[in-house]
Every structure is written in structure tokens, then in C-alpha cells.
Amino acid sequence: MKIALLAGGVGGAKFAKGLRAELLANHPGSELSIIANVGDDMWLSGLKVCPDLDSLMYALGGANDEVRGWGRANETERVSAEMAAYGAGWPWFTLGDLDLGTHIARTGFLHDGLSLTEATAKLAHRWKLGATLLPASDQDAETWVILDPAHPDAVGEPAALHFEEWWVRLRATVPAVAFERRSRSGGPEAVASPAALEAIGSANIVIVAPSNPVVSIGTMAGFPFDRLDRERGGVAGLPGIAEALRATSAPVIGVSPIIESSPLRGMARQCLDALRLPCTAEAVGLGYGARQHGGILDAWLVDTADAAALPALQEAGLRATARPLWMRDEVSSSRLAADTIAFAM
Amino acid sequence: MKIALLAGGVGGAKFAKGLRAELLANHPGSELSIIANVGDDMWLSGLKVCPDLDSLMYALGGANDEVRGWGRANETERVSAEMAAYGAGWPWFTLGDLDLGTHIARTGFLHDGLSLTEATAKLAHRWKLGATLLPASDQDAETWVILDPAHPDAVGEPAALHFEEWWVRLRATVPAVAFERRSRSGGPEAVASPAALEAIGSANIVIVAPSNPVVSIGTMAGFPFDRLDRERGGVAGLPGIAEALRATSAPVIGVSPIIESSPLRGMARQCLDALRLPCTAEAVGLGYGARQHGGILDAWLVDTADAAALPALQEAGLRATARPLWMRDEVSSSRLAADTIAFAM
Numbered sequence: 001m002k003i004a005l006l007a008g009g010v011g012g013a014k015f016a017k018g019l020r021a022e023l024l025a026n027h028p029g030s031e032l033s034i035i036a037n038v039g040d041d042m043w044l045s046g047l048k049v050c051p052d053l054d055s056l057m058y059a060l061g062g063a064n065d066e067v068r069g070w071g072r073a074n075e076t077e078r079v080s081a082e083m084a085a086y087g088a089g090w091p092w093f094t095l096g097d098l099d100l101g102t103h104i105a106r107t108g109f110l111h112d113g114l115s116l117t118e119a120t121a122k123l124a125h126r127w128k129l130g131a132t133l134l135p136a137s138d139q140d141a142e143t144w145v146i147l148d149p150a151h152p153d154a155v156g157e158p159a160a161l162h163f164e165e166w167w168v169r170l171r172a173t174v175p176a177v178a179f180e181r182r183s184r185s186g187g188p189e190a191v192a193s194p195a196a197l198e199a200i201g202s203a204n205i206v207i208v209a210p211s212n213p214v215v216s217i218g219t220m221a222g223f224p225f226d227r228l229d230r231e232r233g234g235v236a237g238l239p240g241i242a243e244a245l246r247a248t249s250a251p252v253i254g255v256s257p258i259i260e261s262s263p264l265r266g267m268a269r270q271c272l273d274a275l276r277l278p279c280t281a282e283a284v285g286l287g288y289g290a291r292q293h294g295g296i297l298d299a300w301l302v303d304t305a306d307a308a309a310l311p312a313l314q315e316a317g318l319r320a321t322a323r324p325l326w327m328r329d330e331v332s333s334s335r336l337a338a339d340t341i342a343f344a345m
Numbered sequence: 346m347k348i349a350l351l352a353g354g355v356g357g358a359k360f361a362k363g364l365r366a367e368l369l370a371n372h373p374g375s376e377l378s379i380i381a382n383v384g385d386d387m388w389l390s391g392l393k394v395c396p397d398l399d400s401l402m403y404a405l406g407g408a409n410d411e412v413r414g415w416g417r418a419n420e421t422e423r424v425s426a427e428m429a430a431y432g433a434g435w436p437w438f439t440l441g442d443l444d445l446g447t448h449i450a451r452t453g454f455l456h457d458g459l460s461l462t463e464a465t466a467k468l469a470h471r472w473k474l475g476a477t478l479l480p481a482s483d484q485d486a487e488t489w490v491i492l493d494p495a496h497p498d499a500v501g502e503p504a505a506l507h508f509e510e511w512w513v514r515l516r517a518t519v520p521a522v523a524f525e526r527r528s529r530s531g532g533p534e535a536v537a538s539p540a541a542l543e544a545i546g547s548a549n550i551v552i553v554a555p556s557n558p559v560v561s562i563g564t565m566a567g568f569p570f571d572r573l574d575r576e577r578g579g580v581a582g583l584p585g586i587a588e589a590l591r592a593t594s595a596p597v598i599g600v601s602p603i604i605e606s607s608p609l610r611g612m613a614r615q616c617l618d619a620l621r622l623p624c625t626a627e628a629v630g631l632g633y634g635a636r637q638h639g640g641i642l643d644a645w646l647v648d649t650a651d652a653a654a655l656p657a658l659q660e661a662g663l664r665a666t667a668r669p670l671w672m673r674d675e676v677s678s679s680r681l682a683a684d685t686i687a688f689a690m
Binding site for chain 1: 430456
């Protein structure tokens with residue numbers, strides 16, 4: 001069986017680990033392709049940093065910091081301290097020494113002429129992931145956040161900043177009014193990577209992970225499906241991804257990142273606020289939309305606590321059901337993956 | 346008093362420290378500009394690495410490893426181990442973590458649009474060097490080594506390799522037949538940096554440090570003066586440097602890096618061999634040449650052990666004298682600097 005998973009970083013990695021375990025246990029010989037959001041990527045002091053790709057790689061490689069929830073285990077920060085002493089980089093965005101090894105290696109591979117897809121494969125080779133890790137785009141496709149200029153805390157802030165700066169430095173406390181994609185000046189317009197499109201097209205099941213619907217999934221597939229750009233109050237996906245999701249012969253099933261109006265992790269609420277959408281499993285499912293009505297999903301999994309949303313979702317053309325979604329450990333993550341596969345087929 | 350010093354890395358740094366101490370003690374208010382060789386520089390895994398600039402910066406900043414003789418004190422190599430695990434970088438060229446902080450900061454400044462001169466000033470600001478550190482060129486000006494294809498150890502080696510690869514990986518055991526300057530493909534032809542030319546032009550004394558005459562000084566000023574390119578069996582300098590040395594109203598004095606046919610440090614012998622020149626204080630002085638005959642020097646300091654060379658040097662138009670040149674500590678380095686200044690004036 002071939003499975004394509006669209007995923008953001010930390011939440012996507014939790015689900016991906018459970019999915020890999022479930023496939024190994026009950027669907028041997030399956031091939032898992034993970035299409036990762038690249039909207040959080042940045043060039044920092046000349047280095048290409050890819051937070052979501054690395055969160056997935058470290059988690060699946062068993063090298064992530066389970067306690068802190070991000071980055072490498074046994075991390076140190078000697079290099080970052082030097083950079084800060086020189087006034088280089090972002091003082092609020094500390095890069096660990098081990099993590100920097102990844103960024104430097106990737107940057108070198110890109111300078112050697114490899115695509116981000118090829119560079120990611122070279123990096124992932126070390127970790128023996130049991131899955132193919134694919135950047136959603138080979139081009140720079142940074143998510144930038146337009147701040148609400150009327151908010152009192154926006155005083156002294158730039159009108160727009162990189163998503164990671166909004167997320168990490170401002171902790172998303174200054175409201176966003178929109179998100180837009182930016183490339184380096186002079187760089188090519190970002191499109192979906194050929195390998196990501198191939199993975200979606202050849203899959204037997206496509207799964208949308210319980211990741212942030214706006215800045216992790218939306219930056220790949222667009223969100224919400226009926227206003228797919230900034231002008232209409234949504235976020236634009238990478239050209240090709242939504243089309244591939246609508247064209248694939250595989251069922252496309254999504255897992256809600258929201259339980260009882262609370263995101264599983266991260267700050268989906270602030271992102272949904274910017275699009276003037278409620279932070280509910282129902283709103284996110286309706287935002288992805290049913291394929292027969294121009295959306296990207298056939299089926300939508302909500303938590304048992306959100307079963308009341310099922311009629312509205314079914315009304316919108318989605319096969320919808322309720323299952324326990326909380327991933328407290330690898331056992332519950334695997335069970336959720338099994339439920340997802342079973343419901344898709 | 347304004348002094349311009351042309352210097353390579355480790356040997357140049359030893360002399361520069363002594364010179365700074367001498368100026369502070371006996372010529373207060375003096376300005377010291379150090380023009381550093383950039384031939385050893387490289388782009389390694391996307392990072393701009395400048396060994397000579399950094400050796401000078403760390404030594405003058407008191408941050409160098411005195412025992413090992415290069416790099417930062419209290420160094421670790423966590424990042425390099427990661428890079429090696431990914432197959433990135435040069436396995437024989439380990440970069441320390443603290444040192445990498447410098448390279449990443451510099452690379453970021455260059456990506457921000459700063460020249461290497463400006464980036465070097467930003468880095469040096471942290472260390473309060475008491476001197477202005479200037480790269481000899483703002484462009485990539487890498488020294489590449491053409492190996493002797495007839496030598497048995499050249500089998501399996503490339504025809505040409507970066508100077509650092511010859512020096513560090515091969516320990517210069519495969520003979521060189523020539524050196525040439527290379528830029529990144531598509532990059533501009535390297536020329537002397539405006540700040541370096543200005544420092545030479547406005548100096549009251551110009552000193553050529555006891556550094557490797559071929560790959561440290563020659564890559565800046567050319568060597569030997571009567572055959573300044575590869576075709577004629579020499580090494581080409583950076584356009585502008587030799588002209589500035591000939592044009593300046595300041596006396597130009599050189600200090601021999603060779604005592605009794607032994608280089609003070611490094612592998613000058615292998616470099617002089619490639620140019621078919623003997624490894625003697627006399628040959629190096631004659632190779633720099635007297636300004637009135639088209640060379641770059643007015644005066645040449647040899648060790649007391651090499652006093653027998655004085656007549657031949659004087660015959661060639663150089664003011665030459667013998668002094669103790671061995672820099673065993675900062676006291677002897679300062680005394681050598683004092684002797685150099687006294688003899689120049």
C-alpha cells in the first residue's frame with residue numbers, strides 16, 4: 001500500500017510516527033511518503049533552515065528532544081552564543097549545535113546544486129526513517145504574516161514578518177490579518193515539488209495530518225477551499241497540490257487538529273482568527289471541503305468529543321466520523337493511524 | 346604613525362601581536378592596519394571560511410588556541426561530527442564549533458550584501474583588536490595548487506586542488522608545480538580591496554610580515570617580482586597591491602620568514618620548491634626585490650644566522666641587515682617589531 005501524508009512539524013511528526021508503526025505492524029511492505037510544509041523555512045545567516053522537515057526527520061529518526069518537544073536531544077548552543085556575540089542571526093531564534101550540523105549540510109548540498117528534495121533525501125538517508133520525506137516545494141516558499149496595524153501591540157513592529165518571527169518572538173500575541181507567501185527576491189515563484197505531486201498521484205490513501213490547517217496544511221493545499229488567496233481572506237496553497245489532491249484516485253482523509261475547540265498543539269486559534277474562522281473541528285473540516293464540491297477531502301475524522309459536528313460535515317459532502325484523536329503516546333498515535341486507514345478504505 | 350602590515354595567518358599573527366605591543370608601548374596613538382591574505386579562503390558547505398583573517402583575529406583578540414597553534418581556545422567539534430555523519434564538508438578539515446560561529450556570522454553578513462571588508466570589520470568589532478583587519482581582496486581569490494603529475498603520489502589525486510586541501514589533507518607531500526588564483530565560477534575577477542590599497546598608500550611604514558612568501562605574501566603582492574604569473578613560473582598577486590607598494594611614499598620593509606634555510610613555521614620550502622627557488626632568506630629577499638628595480642621592498646631583515654647573505658641582498662639594491670628573528674614569545678616578537686620599525690625609519 002502507498003500512503004501519502006501531508007504534514008506540518010511537531011504535530012505531524014507525532015502522527016507520522018504512529019502511522020509508521022501501524023504500517024509496519026499491520027500493512028508490511030507499505031510505502032509512506034511524507035509531504036512536509038516548507039512555509040516555516042527561512043534563510044538565517046546564510047543557512048537554509050527547515051523547521052518542519054527537521055522536526056519530522058528527527059522524530060522519525062529517534063533523535064528529537066522528547067521533553068522540550070522540538071529540536072535534537074542532548075543539544076547544546078555554543079555556536080548560537082558566538083553568532084549572538086557577533087550580532088548575527090536572530091537572538092530570539094536559538095539554533096542548537098547538532099541542529100546546525102543539519103542546516104549547514106543542507107545548505108552545502110543546495111550550494112552544490114541539489115534541489116531541496118534531493119538535499120532532504122541525502123540528510124534523511126542517515127536516519128533510516130522508514131519513510132520518504134518530501135518538501136512540498138523545491139523553491140523558497142516562506143509564509144509571512146501581515147500584522148493587524150490597529151492592534152496596540154503592533155506599534156513598533158514591522159507591517160509584515162516571517163512566520164517564525166511572529167510565532168517564536170511574538171508568540172502570535174499581535175494578531176495577524178493575513179498570510180502571504182514570499183520567495184527570496186529574484187527567486188522563482190514557488191510551485192509544488194514534482195516528487196510531492198507524484199506521491200499524491202500514485203498513493204492508495206492520502207492523509208492530511210492533524211497539523212495547523214492554515215500555516216502547515218493551508219500553505220501547501222490552500223485554506224479555506226472556497227477563498228484560496230489573501231485577497232479573498234484565505235491562504236494560498238502551492239500551485240499543484242490542491243489540483244493533485246482533487247485529481248488523485250486515492251481517497252483523501254483528514255484528521256482534525258482540534259478537539260473540543262482546542263488545538264492539539266500549537267497556535268491554530270490565532271491562525272484561524274486571522275481568517276475569521278472559528279477554532280473548531282467543524283470549521284476546519286468545512287474549510288478543507290469535500291472533493292465533489294471543490295475541496296480536497298473525502299473523509300474527515302473528528303474527536304469523539306466533537307461528534308455533534310458530524311451532521312453539518314456530512315451535509316457538506318464529507319464522510320465524517322468521530323474517534324479518539326488525542327495522541328498521548330505512540331500506542332494512541334498508532335491506534336489513531338489504524339482508525340484513519342480503516343475509515344479511508 | 347600609520348603602519349600597514351601585510352600578513353598571512355599564524356606567523357603573521359605572532360608578528361602582529363608583537364607589533365601591536367611595541368606600538369602601544371613606544372608609539373602611542375599609532376594606527377595599525379593588517380592586510381590579510383585571502384588565498385586560503387574557501388566556501389565550505391555554503392560557509393565562507395577565511396583561515397588567515399581568523400587566525401589574526403583570534404590571536405589579536407586573545408581567543409586563539411596557543412597550544413594547538415590554530416583555531417579557538419576551548420574548542421569543541423559537535424557540529425563537524427554532524428556534518429560528517431551527513432557526508433557534508435571535507436572530512437579532513439574539521440571546523441570547531443566556536444570557529445563555525447564566526448563563519449556563519451560572516452556568511453550571513455555577506456548574504457546581507459556586506460563586502461568582505463565590511464563583514465570583517467563587524468566580526469572584529471567584538472574583539473577590540475587595537476588594529477584594523479583588512480582582507481586583501483573583497484572577491485573570492487582562492488589559491489589552487491597544480492600537482493606534479495609525474496610524482497608517484499599524484500596518482501589518484503586531482504590535477505589541481507584548493508590550497509587548504511594540499512596543505513591539510515596532503516600535508517604538501519605531493520609536490521606542486523604551480524599555484525593559480527581561482528574565483529567561484531561566474532564571480533568577478535579578484536582585485537585588491539580599496540581599503541587595503543588605501544592603507545598602503547597612507548602608511549608611514551609598510552611591513553611585510555615573516556609569512557610564507559609564496560602562498561601568503563605572494564598571493565597578495567606576487568612572487569618573485571620578476572616573474573609574476575604562472576606562465577613565467579611565479580605566483581600572481583592581486584591587481585593593485587604590488588603597484589601600491591611601489592607607489593607608496595612609505596618605506597617598505599620585509600622580515601624574513603626563513604632562518605638558516607628553515608621556515609619559521611609552515612611549509613614555505615614546498616612552496617618555494619614549486620617555483621624552483623631555494624628556501625633561504627636570501628632567495629626570498631631577492632624574490633621580493635628592491636623597489637628601484639621593480640620589486641616591492643626597500644629594506645630586508647634577515648636573522649643574525651643569515652648575515653652572510655647581506656652582501657648579495659645589498660648588491661640587489663636592498664637595505665639589508667641582520668637581527669634575531671626568532672619569535673619565541675611576545676617579548677621577542679615585540680623586540681623584533683621594534684627592530685623592524687627602527688630599521689625602516
